[in-house]
Amino acid sequence: MNQPVNQTEIKRAILEQQTADARKKMILNGVLLAILLVAPFVMYPVFLMKILCFALFAVAFNLLFGFTGLLSFGHAAFLAAGGYTTGYLLSNFPGLTTEMGIVAGTLVATLLGLAFAVLSIRRQGIYFAMVTLALSQLVFFFFVQSEFTGGEDGMHGIPRGQLFGVVNLESNLNMYYFVLAVFIACYILVQRIVSSPYGQVLRSIKQNEARAVSLGYNVNRYKMLAFVISAALAGLAGSMKSVVFQLASLNDAHWHMSGEVILMTLVGGMGTLLGPVVGATFVVNIEYQLSQGPLRDWVDFILGGIFILTVLAFRSGIVGEIQKFMKKNLG
Amino acid sequence: MSRGPDKEYEQLRVSGLHAFYGESHILHGIDLVVHRGELITLLGRNGAGRSTTLKAIMNMVGRRTGSIMINGEETMACAPHHIARLGVGYCPEHRGIFSALNVQENLTLPPVVRSGGMSLEEIYTMFPNLYERRFSQGTKLSGGEQQMLAMARILRTGANMLLLDEITEGLAPVIVEKLGEVLIKLKEKGLTIVLVEQNFHFAAPLADRHYVMEHGQIVEEISADELDAKQSMLNDYLGV
Amino acid sequence: MSDQFVLETRGLVKEFKGFVAVDDVNLKIQDGHIHALIGPNGAGKTTVFNLLTKFLTPTRGQILFRGDDITAMKSAAIARKGVVRSFQISAVFPHMTALENIRVALQSFEGTSFSFWKSGTSLNKLNDRCMELLDSVGLAEFANTTTVELAYGRKRALELATTLAMEPKLLLLDEPTQGMGGEDVDRVVELVKKAAEGRTVLMVEHNLSVVSRLCDRITVLAQGSVLTEGDYQSVSADPRVREVYMGTANDKAAKAQTTATQETVE
Amino acid sequence: EITDNTVKIGYLADMSGTYRDLAGPNGLKALEMAIADFGGKVKGAKIEVVSADDRNSPDVASSTVRRWLENDKVDMVSGLVASSVTIAATKILEENDKLGLVSGSAASSITNEHCTPNHIHYVYDTYALSIGTPTAIVQEGGKSWYILTADYAFGHAMEADVTRVVEANGGEIVGSIRHPFPTPDFSSFILQAQASGADVIALANAGADTTNAITTASEFGVTQAGQTIAGLVVFLSDVHALGTQAAQGLQLTTGWYWDMNDETREWSDRFLKETGARPTMVHAGIYSSAMQYFKAVEATNSDDAQTVRKYMMENPINDMFAKNGRIREDGRMVHDMYLAQVKTPEESKDEWDLYKIVRTIPADEAFRPLSESKCKLVAGK
Amino acid sequence: MSMILGVPVAVLSGQLLIGIINGAFYALLSLGLAVIFGLLKIINFAHGAMYMLGAMATVIMFDMLGLNYWVALFVAPVLVGVFGMLIEYFLLRRISGQDHIYSLLLTFGAALMIQGVLTNIYGVSGLRYAMPDAFKGGMNLGFMFLPYYRAWVIAIALVVCFGTWFMIEKTKLGAYLRAGTEDAQLMQGFGINVPLLVSLTYGFGVMLAAFAGVLAAPIYSVTPVMGSHILIVVFAVVVIGGMGSIAGAIVTGILMGIIEGLTKTFYPPASSAVIFLVMVVVLMFRPTGLFGKEA
Numbered sequence A: 001m002n003q004p005v006n007q008t009e010i011k012r013a014i015l016e017q018q019t020a021d022a023r024k025k026m027i028l029n030g031v032l033l034a035i036l037l038v039a040p041f042v043m044y045p046v047f048l049m050k051i052l053c054f055a056l057f058a059v060a061f062n063l064l065f066g067f068t069g070l071l072s073f074g075h076a077a078f079l080a081a082g083g084y085t086t087g088y089l090l091s092n093f094p095g096l097t098t099e100m101g102i103v104a105g106t107l108v109a110t111l112l113g114l115a116f117a118v119l120s121i122r123r124q125g126i127y128f129a130m131v132t133l134a135l136s137q138l139v140f141f142f143f144v145q146s147e148f149t150g151g152e153d154g155m156h157g158i159p160r161g162q163l164f165g166v167v168n169l170e171s172n173l174n175m176y177y178f179v180l181a182v183f184i185a186c187y188i189l190v191q192r193i194v195s196s197p198y199g200q201v202l203r204s205i206k207q208n209e210a211r212a213v214s215l216g217y218n219v220n221r222y223k224m225l226a227f228v229i230s231a232a233l234a235g236l237a238g239s240m241k242s243v244v245f246q247l248a249s250l251n252d253a254h255w256h257m258s259g260e261v262i263l264m265t266l267v268g269g270m271g272t273l274l275g276p277v278v279g280a281t282f283v284v285n286i287e288y289q290l291s292q293g294p295l296r297d298w299v300d301f302i303l304g305g306i307f308i309l310t311v312l313a314f315r316s317g318i319v320g321e322i323q324k325f326m327k328k329n330l331g
Numbered sequence B: 001m002s003r004g005p006d007k008e009y010e011q012l013r014v015s016g017l018h019a020f021y022g023e024s025h026i027l028h029g030i031d032l033v034v035h036r037g038e039l040i041t042l043l044g045r046n047g048a049g050r051s052t053t054l055k056a057i058m059n060m061v062g063r064r065t066g067s068i069m070i071n072g073e074e075t076m077a078c079a080p081h082h083i084a085r086l087g088v089g090y091c092p093e094h095r096g097i098f099s100a101l102n103v104q105e106n107l108t109l110p111p112v113v114r115s116g117g118m119s120l121e122e123i124y125t126m127f128p129n130l131y132e133r134r135f136s137q138g139t140k141l142s143g144g145e146q147q148m149l150a151m152a153r154i155l156r157t158g159a160n161m162l163l164l165d166e167i168t169e170g171l172a173p174v175i176v177e178k179l180g181e182v183l184i185k186l187k188e189k190g191l192t193i194v195l196v197e198q199n200f201h202f203a204a205p206l207a208d209r210h211y212v213m214e215h216g217q218i219v220e221e222i223s224a225d226e227l228d229a230k231q232s233m234l235n236d237y238l239g240v
Numbered sequence C: 001m002s003d004q005f006v007l008e009t010r011g012l013v014k015e016f017k018g019f020v021a022v023d024d025v026n027l028k029i030q031d032g033h034i035h036a037l038i039g040p041n042g043a044g045k046t047t048v049f050n051l052l053t054k055f056l057t058p059t060r061g062q063i064l065f066r067g068d069d070i071t072a073m074k075s076a077a078i079a080r081k082g083v084v085r086s087f088q089i090s091a092v093f094p095h096m097t098a099l100e101n102i103r104v105a106l107q108s109f110e111g112t113s114f115s116f117w118k119s120g121t122s123l124n125k126l127n128d129r130c131m132e133l134l135d136s137v138g139l140a141e142f143a144n145t146t147t148v149e150l151a152y153g154r155k156r157a158l159e160l161a162t163t164l165a166m167e168p169k170l171l172l173l174d175e176p177t178q179g180m181g182g183e184d185v186d187r188v189v190e191l192v193k194k195a196a197e198g199r200t201v202l203m204v205e206h207n208l209s210v211v212s213r214l215c216d217r218i219t220v221l222a223q224g225s226v227l228t229e230g231d232y233q234s235v236s237a238d239p240r241v242r243e244v245y246m247g248t249a250n251d252k253a254a255k256a257q258t259t260a261t262q263e264t265v266e
Numbered sequence D: 001e002i003t004d005n006t007v008k009i010g011y012l013a014d015m016s017g018t019y020r021d022l023a024g025p026n027g028l029k030a031l032e033m034a035i036a037d038f039g040g041k042v043k044g045a046k047i048e049v050v051s052a053d054d055r056n057s058p059d060v061a062s063s064t065v066r067r068w069l070e071n072d073k074v075d076m077v078s079g080l081v082a083s084s085v086t087i088a089a090t091k092i093l094e095e096n097d098k099l100g101l102v103s104g105s106a107a108s109s110i111t112n113e114h115c116t117p118n119h120i121h122y123v124y125d126t127y128a129l130s131i132g133t134p135t136a137i138v139q140e141g142g143k144s145w146y147i148l149t150a151d152y153a154f155g156h157a158m159e160a161d162v163t164r165v166v167e168a169n170g171g172e173i174v175g176s177i178r179h180p181f182p183t184p185d186f187s188s189f190i191l192q193a194q195a196s197g198a199d200v201i202a203l204a205n206a207g208a209d210t211t212n213a214i215t216t217a218s219e220f221g222v223t224q225a226g227q228t229i230a231g232l233v234v235f236l237s238d239v240h241a242l243g244t245q246a247a248q249g250l251q252l253t254t255g256w257y258w259d260m261n262d263e264t265r266e267w268s269d270r271f272l273k274e275t276g277a278r279p280t281m282v283h284a285g286i287y288s289s290a291m292q293y294f295k296a297v298e299a300t301n302s303d304d305a306q307t308v309r310k311y312m313m314e315n316p317i318n319d320m321f322a323k324n325g326r327i328r329e330d331g332r333m334v335h336d337m338y339l340a341q342v343k344t345p346e347e348s349k350d351e352w353d354l355y356k357i358v359r360t361i362p363a364d365e366a367f368r369p370l371s372e373s374k375c376k377l378v379a380g381k
Numbered sequence E: 001m002s003m004i005l006g007v008p009v010a011v012l013s014g015q016l017l018i019g020i021i022n023g024a025f026y027a028l029l030s031l032g033l034a035v036i037f038g039l040l041k042i043i044n045f046a047h048g049a050m051y052m053l054g055a056m057a058t059v060i061m062f063d064m065l066g067l068n069y070w071v072a073l074f075v076a077p078v079l080v081g082v083f084g085m086l087i088e089y090f091l092l093r094r095i096s097g098q099d100h101i102y103s104l105l106l107t108f109g110a111a112l113m114i115q116g117v118l119t120n121i122y123g124v125s126g127l128r129y130a131m132p133d134a135f136k137g138g139m140n141l142g143f144m145f146l147p148y149y150r151a152w153v154i155a156i157a158l159v160v161c162f163g164t165w166f167m168i169e170k171t172k173l174g175a176y177l178r179a180g181t182e183d184a185q186l187m188q189g190f191g192i193n194v195p196l197l198v199s200l201t202y203g204f205g206v207m208l209a210a211f212a213g214v215l216a217a218p219i220y221s222v223t224p225v226m227g228s229h230i231l232i233v234v235f236a237v238v239v240i241g242g243m244g245s246i247a248g249a250i251v252t253g254i255l256m257g258i259i260e261g262l263t264k265t266f267y268p269p270a271s272s273a274v275i276f277l278v279m280v281v282v283l284m285f286r287p288t289g290l291f292g293k294e295a
């Protein structure tokens, strides 16, 4: 109280730090964007799109898990809901342009997310995880029983169609840049959400829920909004995936998929923006590499090993560990 | 058996103790000796490292170096449960009441490490509140009741050296007075007590010696009879 | 009539599975007072706090805030009405800076708390007020420090500043000096004094010196019900209070007061 | 002209999941045996293999096959087990005009509504399976039937096929029950089937569901009480797992059995040496279809899908797998099927001596006639 | 014949009995899971794998060493228990005190590895295990044929469940365990060898799973993936009962067996989903499960 403190100086320091952070972020994002723009000329575009779709899925999941502290074990339901809806509409209503199908898929996932949120948001911790799991199992059951999904066989031959009725998405390159654009938009959105006034409230809820309540926040509403946004983005990922692969299947709805997105997020680094993207890239790659090589009989075994290694050796995930390392060595 | 301070018998000797939490170095070479039947206090400001000293004796900190002899036995390599079995009773700062157990279960939980502990009746007479609530879940007790329970719990085990961390915290003055009486009784029974206290007025009349800590080091040792003489210096250290 | 009382409880009762923790408590807290709630351990003080802020639901009884019945309101709504509490264990957002801790509190008045599309820099306009509040508790230099790294006493100070940011009309403090040494206690006393300017404070405290220095009025709870109420002099002179709570610790003060009349208010 | 002077084959199968044992890693061995037997080269072009685990996921299958065809210059895809995987893969084969030789899948829709000019369904299908066993059992007097159906597309198709065959032969379906897929415990369902009093309990399911149902039936004394169990999709690996004790007397339909003649025994002895197990019909099919493919490539000096397929359609198949097999325009390879019965423990000489061949079902009877086909490739459709 | 909702009473009683028997399996499995979660706060996704190991061990010991069912009933769970303790010692111990989710991932990883190895050695079609002679046949109860083996399963499972419940809720050892969960360090400060206790508890929990595996060997097809199917259902049972509640796990296990059995009669396709429906409904009204303590 008695030390003379220069308030203006401190405030300036805070602002300076903000701009410095923002600049660092810009540079990083710029580099990544450049890589993504040229990537399809170096790598197989469909594979890249797969990575982007899963990265979006993981980013969506991380908004809830990493930034709000809610572990959903049912996110597969949204991925599948988006995928099936889009697939169904595009296959059965040739008049629809691709983006309309995708918007509709996202919308359905959003509504489903709202329903999940209403039923689960009051539960705490592991119970929350389990309610979302149970709900997603019921959704799975619905998809298995429904005719339109094609059951075990899946929904095949979904047309990629024309974007806005003009851009032909049959071309892998066109498709790629469309997916990339959507991905970037979503990534920026999430980045924005996290640092927005709303994001601050989410952070505070994650860190000390009781305190947030005592400051007058109706935490359940905030959590619910986060859940719904996350579901919407997951649905969007599913919609795009179904268009890219022209296929929607029960795989997307299975609880293993919910587990996989947790793995991606953790391996990459939960609670970091880039973590889920890196995690998704890593997991999709490793699964592909393993299933092709001489170790293909040992995929489960090796994936299991990666789980264990992540948990034991680099718990903050790839991005988290790098950040820690940078902090330590570069101040 | 001889009762009262036995100046010959070293119950606890700590020398050159360093302790770390992860990368932060908290204790910087603590030396202290406690004889059988003595009551000593560790005084100091918040964060001086008093609680950490007790924890280090129990081997409950991240890493430690130096030497800790209990009853003449080196314990640096011992697991906490071995240390407890040497007759050490530890009452932690945050009470550690078990919510899965009711009050009575909490009381009877720690295994008896030596004969001569208090019986349940004795404890209930000492703390009638606990008797009333004996079938309540441990953590449903009020803050003060939990503190009593934590203290009472180790009296049962027959430990002959007690490490007590801020036991008067949050207690009503009447109870604090009563605790003072209890400590005197325990001292009479020949128990060795290391007391970490914030409440100097409580500790002063009880203790044989005081150690003053600052920044993870012992900066002063004051015996009971020097207390008046050194009062002002103490005030400086403690900011009373 | 009742508007001179900021807070009033009528026949407040809380039972836990047959155990009555709070038994027919009628509190009347006057505007602008620092009012202490003291009593032996387990008397029900924390429980009363929990009832007032709806962390627990009363079994029976009414709670009035400025004459309005708030018995049925939810925690968050009560907080927004201006009844804000601090916790017995320090409650901060550990991985935010001190400044951000306070900003979260200020933000709840902004009406942008659901604006997930707004830039984070839109909150910078709150920084001035944050700094003022931090300064008032002597934490200005720690504005940019992550809260986990603050010492315990400073966390408590930060918590108080956060609470003040809510512009509470009635501040509830549960043992604000618990776990603090001499100097820190003094600092908190000063803080509370400052915070009490222009508002009402209800506090639970075991440190009698703090109570005697700060409080205008004291209610003594014992076994869930009100034993007596009055100012420090009269309460500490009450033999019943000395028996169940104060013991002889306060003998000196008590002796000087032997002749004082025991005045018990309802 | 063989493109890039290599013939590249992609082997796609479930390597670690439910269908591992009926095709899986041993199927890859069978494919490699075929390549070795052909000398590792066709017309001087090297034969190469890539392989992948489909993890029973149409997703994985479609992305893997797409990459193989678009990026890795694969000419032919072999294996293909789970029907969902096959349907996903064949769509992509059609898009890229490459060839798929399907050996593992059961669904008859693969050459019906899902037919493409880019694949051949080689070993068996649900239609063929539902012909053999039910016909034989109804004719032996098993008139009333109760069907346990796995509750997904494959099970439903199977149930429909069985119903048709049973009724056509004068039998009657007295009840059916749809169980979730997969079901670990069949006691409830077996109990209900038992209570129905039907002569025959048919299992319109596959893999672990079938073996579990058979084990439970034997535990609950179904056969002792006079009811017959009819497994509809049963592989050698399943029966091997069940053992003759539990499976004895079970009737089933198969496209091939290792112990039929010297030719089959000779090949299967080699297979046993390589893998430690006797081949299932799928393993044999993978070997045989690969040999036929190489022959066609050699004869036409081309690895173009349509050229090769045309040659294969024009030339009947005569090898250890099939006699006088031929490939129809819908992609169905038609050949004789066999009705087999599981031996009793007393009859069985060793762990792989499991079947008696009871009857040969002629190719014309075994497969869905083209006249009933919904395939877009069949003339007049 | 009298009917209920179109189903003969005899069939219905048979289904109920079968439901109870399956419920006994669920109870045994969820009990182990509840012990491990309740006492160690470990979300043991390797539980299914341990169940499978119990069954596989039974078969393999018979094939390779000729050890019979009765020997396996003791030896297999002990072997698996020791294996579990090794996992605890080398892996789980390193993440104690971390968020639950890490234990989930770690054990899930371990399960994948175990399953992967066994799949490569034994395939997935399943191994056969002959019904022990003592249990051949069954009794006719009038409304159904009850194989002796199923009767044995229900009897032994109930005995084991009750014994476990008694040990944890009513004995001193149980009190140590419950207290050790909350503050292991402090318990150790009282002179209790907590790390050993933790190992033993995990070992005991997986032993229960392995025991269920041995019981399953003669009646289900024994495959490396048998555990992964049942895992998620058993988790649902534990959650409905209230995570960590011992009695809850047992009672709910049996209850879910019955509900599932009835669903198999009235609307079979939903029998795999019904448990999740029950879970959603139960958690809506009781946020911490049927027997869970209030949060």
Ligand SMILES: Nc1ncnc2c1ncn2[C@@H]1O[C@H](COP(=O)(O)OP(=O)(O)OP(=O)(O)O)[C@@H](O)[C@H]1O
Pocket: B021, B024, B026, B044, B045, B046, B047, B048, B049, B050, B051, B052, B053, B093, C151, C152, C179
């Ligand atoms: N688990 C921990 N990890 C890291 N630092 C710690 C930990 N516990 C304590 N410290 C730090 O160690 C120092 C000494 O703490 P200690 O608890 O021993 O102090 P104390 O003298 O008992 O004070 P108090 O009155 O606050 O109890 C403090 O600076 C504290 O922040």
Ligand SMILES: Nc1ncnc2c1ncn2[C@@H]1O[C@H](COP(=O)(O)OP(=O)(O)OP(=O)(O)O)[C@@H](O)[C@H]1O
Pocket: B133, B136, B140, B141, B142, B143, B144, B145, B170, C016, C019, C021, C039, C040, C041, C042, C043, C044, C045, C046, C047, C048
């Ligand atoms: N959730 C609960 N369930 C059962 N009993 C409870 C519960 N919460 C508190 N109690 C009991 O109610 C009584 C009052 O507790 P409370 O915490 O209000 O006391 P307090 O006056 O704050 O005491 P202290 O000064 O020790 O903190 C105590 O006897 C306590 O055991």
Ligand SMILES: [Mg+2]
Pocket: B050, B051, B052, B093, B165
């Ligand atoms: Mg301390």
Ligand SMILES: [Mg+2]
Pocket: B142, B143, B144, C045, C046, C047, C088
């Ligand atoms: Mg209290």
